[in-house]
Amino acid sequence: MALLEVLNIEKHFGATRVLEDISFSMEKGQAVSIIGSSGSGKTTLLRCLNFLERPNGGQIKVGGEVLFDAAAGKQFSDAEIRQKRLHFGLVFQSFNLFPQYTALQNVCLAPRLAAKEKGTLRQEEVEIRERGQMLLEQMGLSDRMGNYPHQLSGGQCQRVAIARALAMQPDILCFDEPTSALDPELTGEVLKVIRSLAEAHTTMIIVTHEMAFARDVADYLIFMDGGRIVEAGDPHAVIDNPQEERTKQFLARYSAG
Amino acid sequence: MFAEVTLSLLAGFGMTLKLFVLTLVIALPLGLFISFGSMSRLAAVRYPIRLLIWVIRGTPLLLQLLIFYYGPGIILGNNIWGSGDEGRFAAALVAFALNYSCYFSEIFRGGIQSIPKGQYEAGYVLGMTRGQVFWQIILLQVIKRIVPPISNEIITLVKDTSLARVIAVYEIIWSGQAFIKSAGIIWPLFYTGVFYLVFSGLLTVLFHMIEKKLDYFK
Numbered sequence: 001m002a003l004l005e006v007l008n009i010e011k012h013f014g015a016t017r018v019l020e021d022i023s024f025s026m027e028k029g030q031a032v033s034i035i036g037s038s039g040s041g042k043t044t045l046l047r048c049l050n051f052l053e054r055p056n057g058g059q060i061k062v063g064g065e066v067l068f069d070a071a072a073g074k075q076f077s078d079a080e081i082r083q084k085r086l087h088f089g090l091v092f093q094s095f096n097l098f099p100q101y102t103a104l105q106n107v108c109l110a111p112r113l114a115a116k117e118k119g120t121l122r123q124e125e126v127e128i129r130e131r132g133q134m135l136l137e138q139m140g141l142s143d144r145m146g147n148y149p150h151q152l153s154g155g156q157c158q159r160v161a162i163a164r165a166l167a168m169q170p171d172i173l174c175f176d177e178p179t180s181a182l183d184p185e186l187t188g189e190v191l192k193v194i195r196s197l198a199e200a201h202t203t204m205i206i207v208t209h210e211m212a213f214a215r216d217v218a219d220y221l222i223f224m225d226g227g228r229i230v231e232a233g234d235p236h237a238v239i240d241n242p243q244e245e246r247t248k249q250f251l252a253r254y255s256a257g
Numbered sequence: 258m259f260a261e262v263t264l265s266l267l268a269g270f271g272m273t274l275k276l277f278v279l280t281l282v283i284a285l286p287l288g289l290f291i292s293f294g295s296m297s298r299l300a301a302v303r304y305p306i307r308l309l310i311w312v313i314r315g316t317p318l319l320l321q322l323l324i325f326y327y328g329p330g331i332i333l334g335n336n337i338w339g340s341g342d343e344g345r346f347a348a349a350l351v352a353f354a355l356n357y358s359c360y361f362s363e364i365f366r367g368g369i370q371s372i373p374k375g376q377y378e379a380g381y382v383l384g385m386t387r388g389q390v391f392w393q394i395i396l397l398q399v400i401k402r403i404v405p406p407i408s409n410e411i412i413t414l415v416k417d418t419s420l421a422r423v424i425a426v427y428e429i430i431w432s433g434q435a436f437i438k439s440a441g442i443i444w445p446l447f448y449t450g451v452f453y454l455v456f457s458g459l460l461t462v463l464f465h466m467i468e469k470k471l472d473y474f475k
């Protein structure tokens with residue numbers, strides 16, 4: 001059974017239709033890449049999945065459970081939304097690290113607060129810190145754990161942000177153009193860790209403009225344009241042999257490497 | 258004579274200091290809550306609070322002191338402050354605390370609104386509550402940004418406390434001025450200026466230290 005099912009998602013801001021009839025599904029352990037030109041609605045889609053935007057139509061199911069159903073017209077309480085959000089993680093284009101916390105504190109903050117709420121912080125304290133250290137090591141940041149974000153390069157910041165998202169153990173980790181804010185020479189280190197996550201079968205949705213990367217890493221590729229899914233399927237097939245005119249035009253503007 | 262003046266001014270300064278400290282203790286947290294109110298999603302909360310801020314910031318503190326002190330007795334026919342020094346001090350404190358909390362609230366609001374939306378969203382997608390995001394992530398960043406404007410206000414407050422004399426709160430300038438009548442000397446007034454200068458100098462050093470302390474992040 002599919003881990004994530006997105007069914008007929010619609011989103012408009014006033015009169016602007018940003019997402020129209022978006023449907024796709026993915027299995028546990030898969031990586032899905034989303035490509036598309038600026039303004040095609042990729043960020044909005046990820047924001048809908050993370051409950052930062054509320055779709056105007058459609059359904060979102062995770063593991064068969066209906067997380068969101070616009071037809072039910074239900075207003076969720078803050079507590080319900082928080083529960084639903086925990087299925088997803090989101091890595092932002094601009095990192096959004098917390099500047100007053102070190103790399104390790106950034107990673108451990110949310111797990112600590114969650115444990116505190118449950119009243120189990122005392123027991124879990126050490127475990128949370130060790131997990132945070134392990135995640136940062138995995139991101140190649142063993143020697144940067146005590147640094148504040150302003151002391152880190154963009155690539156290092158983004159890797160901290162990835163560790164921070166992983167610390168909450170989301171079912172599905174979403175990336176919104178994780179390398180777009182980076183200098184070209186720093187994109188490689190971030191793509192490398194995402195690639196290693198894919199090899200470890202982390203379930204991920206990756207919005208990216210790195211065509212070669214999307215083709216190599218993703219199990220499934222979605223091309224969006226004007227708020228719709230225009231073409232989707234095997235990444236090699238879509239990128240090397242697009243069927244739709246709009247996909248061809250879009251890809252022609254990128255060198256697929 | 259010098260010792261006599263010093264003692265008298267110290268007594269007045271004690272009152273000044275008490276009004277200053279208590280105003281801050283009330284106005285800083287109250288200002289934060291007023292700023293929440295002025296940003297509330299509920300128009301029924303937001304507009305009355307903004308009206309209050311407008312009235313308080315748009316009229317002289319001197320006028321507010323007079324109205325707070327005499328208003329209840331004359332309008333309501335019930336002088337809630339009583340007749341003693343304590344009542345006058347209480348009235349002055351209420352006026353100062355309300356006035357300064359409105360000024361502080363606008364500084365807080367500016368600071369809170371200057372924090373990028375991404376900081377909130379990063380917290381929310383990690384499953385944090387609104388409260389956790391505010392207290393654990395936003396507040397310190399706001400404090401860092403508002404230390405300079407808040408310290409300006411606080412130094413203004415040091416000097417504004419002298420206005421309390423209008424409702425006969427015996428503060429330091431009053432004690433200095435008393436010597437003009439009683440002894441025909443003016444230097445005690447200059448001497449009060451020294452008190453203000455030393456005190457605001459100490460505060461300036463303190464705020465510099467706070468700014469330094471918050472320099473560890475950008």
Ligand SMILES: Nc1ncnc2c1ncn2[C@@H]1O[C@H](COP(=O)(O)OP(=O)(O)OP(=O)(O)O)[C@@H](O)[C@H]1O
Nearest residue numbers: 013016018036037038039040041042043044045177
């Ligand atoms: N809060 C909002 N209010 C109004 N319009 C919005 C809002 N957020 C996004 N939009 C509009 O929705 C459309 C899709 O935006 P979105 O950010 O999802 O695109 P994108 O595919 O992520 O683009 P990019 O590649 O530039 O990041 C754009 O036309 C944008 O102007």
Ligand SMILES: [Mg+2]
Nearest residue numbers: 042043044176
């Ligand atoms: Mg985007």
